[in-house]
Amino acid sequence: MVQLSFKNRIALNYIITTGLLIVAVFSVIYSIVKHTVYSHIDEKIKVEIQNHLDEIKVVNGKVILIDAEEWKEREHNTVDVNPVFVEFLDLKKRVIEKAPNLKTETLQFKDSVEDYELFDTMMGDHAIRQIQVSLHVNNKKIGYVIVAMSLADSKMVLNNLFEIMSLSFLGILLLLFFIARFFAGRSIKPINAIINTSRIITKDNLKARIPLPKTRDELYTLSKTINNLLNRMKMQLNAKSNLLQMLLMN
Numbered sequence: 001m002v003q004l005s006f007k008n009r010i011a012l013n014y015i016i017t018t019g020l021l022i023v024a025v026f027s028v029i030y031s032i033v034k035h036t037v038y039s040h041i042d043e044k045i046k047v048e049i050q051n052h053l054d055e056i057k058v059v060n061g062k063v064i065l066i067d068a069e070e071w072k073e074r075e076h077n078t079v080d081v082n083p084v085f086v087e088f089l090d091l092k093k094r095v096i097e098k099a100p101n102l103k104t105e106t107l108q109f110k111d112s113v114e115d116y117e118l119f120d121t122m123m124g125d126h127a128i129r130q131i132q133v134s135l136h137v138n139n140k141k142i143g144y145v146i147v148a149m150s151l152a153d154s155k156m157v158l159n160n161l162f163e164i165m166s167l168s169f170l171g172i173l174l175l176l177f178f179i180a181r182f183f184a185g186r187s188i189k190p191i192n193a194i195i196n197t198s199r200i201i202t203k204d205n206l207k208a209r210i211p212l213p214k215t216r217d218e219l220y221t222l223s224k225t226i227n228n229l230l231n232r233m234k235m236q237l238n239a240k241s242n243l244l245q246m247l248l249m250n
Contacts, residue, residue: 006184006188010180010188011177011180014180014184015176015180019169019176026165030162030165038129041149042129045130045147045148052086052145053133083150084099084148085098085107085148085150086098086099086147088144089109096143105124107123107128108121108123110130110132115134126152132145133147191219197210206230206237209227210223
């Protein structure tokens with residue numbers, strides 16, 4: 001296992017903590033953007049479903065569009081601008097009418113989904129947001145209407161946002177590592193001074209002292225404690241030396 005230096009460990013611990021904070025912030029941003037995008041789509045679908053419910057009538061139990069030509073023309077003109085898909089089904093869930101922009105595709109009715117419940121599904125290879133509502137006449141169910149919107153643009157926006165955040169996250173972490181490493185190096189200079197001073201201290205050379213940091217923090221206390229220890233050792237050695245000299249003189 002590779003042993004990291006103290007400076008690199010400080011930098012690594014810093015970017016891990018900061019990285020977790022960035023992930024949390026990016027997750028909140030992504031969730032807000034996703035919620036905003038989906039809220040806009042959901043509101044649009046709800047408006048569309050209500051509009052289409054207001055534009056139908058029932059003749060002999062059959063769903064009839066009040067102005068089918070106008071409806072088809074409107075749907076056709078809005079295909080490229082805002083792809084909204086509409087489909088009418090009978091009680092057996094067979095298609096009886098659908099928007100021109102569906103072409104050969106059909107919207108799939110989901111039996112497990114409740115009326116007015118919005119959900120994501122697929123139409124062929126395309127992701128869509130869908131709602132399905134039962135059609136009633138005199139409290140009698142006579143069919144269903146499905147309204148869906150393409151999620152292509154929304155997915156593209158969210159995917160681009162995710163990619164940008166991912167690349168930004170890696171870049172920020174890399175930059176933070178070197179910044180943290182630089183400041184960590186400056187912070188541990190007193191430790192290097194302690195190490196260098198300790199290397200030149202011997203029993204015959206107790207004059208060297210560790211330079212005290214300007215900031216009175218833990219490293220200042222450590223440096224001062226070591227210097228005091230060296231002072232006591234020097235005093236003890238001097239006392240022993242003086243005692244030895246007195247004994248030799250006698």
